[in-house]
């Protein structure tokens with residue numbers, strides 16, 4: 001089916017100069033009608049057309065094209081057996097075209113499902129996929145697939161290796177606790193390495209494998225990392241970050257100016273720890289203890305799971321994708337006909353402190369920015385709100401920075417306040433303090449009956465100030481039967497020298513917030529009943545007793561990204577300047593395919 005869409009897109013592309021405006025207008029009014037029935041569909045976050053979606057898989061940049069594969073259930077809005085690798089491609093990480101499924105259950109080694117895995121680009125620009133197959137006995141085994149045609153930049157067809165599985169659960173590991181192989185890295189000793197997530201005796205672990213040829217893999221004596229008292233380690237990710245630059249690094253890079261990141265998904269969150277990787281000793285030594293509890297670093301302190309990063313060689317950066325689950329009920333998902341989003345892709349690098357990662361929406365998001373509203377130097381007295389008007393508040397990118405003139409009057413930090421999420425619940429947006437709560441009210445109604453508050457509080461600690469960042473969903477919807485957990489984290493900045501900044505991407509039912517220039521990310525899902533589409537508003541607010549000052553606020557109405565079948569490819573063809581190419585990129589990339597398809601129509 002997707003091939004047909006592609007065919008149509010290529011055909012439209014050929015007809016571009018003849019004008020296809022009328023057709024686009026028609027589809028726009030259809031999409032407005034659809035928006036009313038589906039107020040929670042997003043405008044610039046990646047979604048599948050329907051059904052269940054979860055983990056991002058196999059991310060890569062190949063021959064000018066970004067590839068996103070993802071876990072997808074073609075039969076239902078809920079998770080079940082029969083999961084496939086769906087496949088979408090993009091030139092800019094913003095607009096996406098859905099292609100045919102890349103991997104579907106078919107063989108004894110994956111007949112129940114094709115679960116998560118990763119892509120590695122071998123020397124000579126040869127992509128391979130490693131993925132977990134659920135075999136006929138519900139064992140989790142690791143399989144290999146290669147493109148049918150490496151010249152096709154869309155990598156539309158994949159061939160499963162005839163000798164799969166290449167790795168089976170080792171002795172002592174339950175066959176249902178062995179999954180999600182990483183991108184491989186290559187050592188100076190000529191060996192490839194991967195880790196596979198696992199769990200035994202209440203210990204989560206990253207089991208290390210080595211290979212000379214990518215086909216035959218042997219298990220290292222010791223896991224690369226273990227952590228007691230966690231649930232199963234899913235979707236591990238292991239990659240280098242530069243200690244002296246924000247540039248990304250290829251997964252195999254290992255030099256004195258690298259640190260390594262070990263990330264795993266467990267206990268419903270994506271935890272990570274920074275450390276040193278010694279390849280000769282096959283040892284990863286974390287800088288700090290990982291505990292699987294609240295002081296640990298997390299990629300996101302809200303709803304965000306099963307993330308995966310990849311190195312983008314086109315722009316020398318590392319990019320992170322993550323699955324954002326729903327917060328409504330399974331009945332709601334069946335009624336909507338879909339479930340799950342991908343977070344907006346984030347560039348990821350090491351903070352100057354060397355103590356944590358920074359994440360920021362990839363710069364391409366700016367191509368969606370439309371009308372800008374800017375506010376400079378605005379005082380916000382205690383108890384006040386200020387509406388950011390004249391923007392599409394259900395679909396907006398907001399950046400704001402707050403100044404606190406009299407920090408010494410901040411309230412005292414209680415040393416017992418150790419868990420930021422609990423503190424955000426106890427001191428939620430309805431609880432006035434001295435400095436805070438102040439921040440943004442997203443997807444709010446005019447009477448504020450519905451609102452999601454993303455806010456800060458500042459406390460005076462023993463010898464420093466402590467900044468708390470929260471996302472309070474408790475009043476996000478008049479409906480009760482949804483998960484309204486209040487999220488929170490401590491933001492490691494010094495408000496004496498830095499402004500307290502917040503960037504929030506609001507998109508109908510997802511709110512992604514970046515505090516302190518990307519030091520803390522909190523993603524939430526919300527389902528307003530009234531604050532939808534044109535009825536939605538966005539405010540800044542200050543419910544503390546002390547005044548704060550908005551140094552600068554910028555809000556941009558966001559255009560809709562073209563995510564879908566052919567139509568989105570047409571829009572990418574329209575913007576030829578983007579890649580500086582003279583021809584529609586898709587047709588340029590595979591002209592024979594286009595001709596064939598065009599004549600078939």
Ligand SMILES: *[C@@H]1O[C@H](CO)[C@@H](O)[C@H](O)[C@H]1NC(C)=O
Nearest residue numbers: 149151152153589590592593
């Ligand atoms: C492989 O892909 C290239 C580029 O799309 C195409 O020109 C070629 O015909 C394809 N080869 C086969 C065997 O399909």
Ligand SMILES: *[C@@H]1O[C@H](CO)[C@@H](O)[C@H](O)[C@H]1NC(C)=O
Nearest residue numbers: 202228229230267291292293
């Ligand atoms: C394991 O986790 C539980 C619940 O989080 C906690 O009560 C217990 O103390 C932990 N045990 C160890 C050994 O860390």
Ligand SMILES: *[C@@H]1O[C@H](CO)[C@@H](O)[C@H](O)[C@H]1NC(C)=O
Nearest residue numbers: 268305325326327328329483
């Ligand atoms: C997804 O969200 C639903 C609703 O909040 C929750 O019940 C479920 O456990 C979540 N699933 C995962 C895998 O996090």
Ligand SMILES: *[C@@H]1O[C@H](CO)[C@@H](O)[C@H](O)[C@H]1NC(C)=O
Nearest residue numbers: 372373374387388389390391
């Ligand atoms: C909003 O836009 C309207 C019409 O363009 C204009 O009259 C009004 O002054 C604007 N309001 C603000 C606060 O910018």
Ligand SMILES: *[C@@H]1O[C@H](CO)[C@@H](O)[C@H](O)[C@H]1NC(C)=O
Nearest residue numbers: 425426427428430431474486
């Ligand atoms: C907000 O905080 C107050 C005071 O701690 C508490 O009574 C109330 O239950 C909280 N609301 C939510 C939704 O947690």
Ligand SMILES: *[C@@H]1O[C@H](CO)[C@@H](O)[C@H](O)[C@H]1NC(C)=O
Nearest residue numbers: 364366367574575576577578
């Ligand atoms: C095309 O893409 C470039 C680069 O992102 C952007 O600056 C430009 O505004 C786009 N043009 C159109 C017509 O969308």
